[in-house]
Amino acid sequence: MGSHQHHLHAGEDLKEAAKVQLTEAGEQWTGMREAVFEALSGFDRPASAYDIAEAVSEAQGRRVAANSVYRILDLFVASNLAMRVESANAYVANEHPGCLHDCIFLICDSCGHTTHIDDDQVTGGVRQAASSTGFAPKRPVIEVRGTCGDCS
CATH class of the missing domain: 1.10.10.10 (Winged helix-like DNA-binding domain superfamily/Winged helix DNA-binding domain)
Structure with missing residues (x-):
């Protein structure tokens, strides 16, 4: 991973x-x-x-x-x-300001809590898919809405 x-x-x-x-x-x-x-x-x-x-x-x-x-x-x-x-x-x-990554946010629709995770494989795939169409991605941001563990 x-x-x-x-x-x-x-x-x-x-x-x-x-x-x-x-x-x-x-x-x-x-x-x-x-x-x-x-x-x-x-x-x-x-x-x-x-x-x-x-x-x-x-x-x-x-x-x-x-x-x-x-x-x-x-x-x-x-x-x-x-x-x-x-x-x-x-x-x-950003709780780790010395480290630069594309953003993946998990956003709880119930309480609004937002968790930031890094997964270079996922965001790299997004960058690669965009590049394959001739698009030059600058800053992919992935937002996943749902329910956090505390609210589910």
């Missing part, structure tokens, strides 16, 4: 790994970026830019605009610090 293990980060360790990844990519780890990452990684489900803006606004005691959060989230996705759940227009923190 094409799956493999990662060193998953959590809490302060995750924030430090994200900071290292972003600065190694030549970007700055600003106070606002840190606040957005802390808010994003604090959610137990995919969070929208509006959810994150609200959490940051509450933590900082001042209003933070969702469009500012969107720009930071775009940077986080491009830097592999976050992944976008396309069908929900929401984001999850």
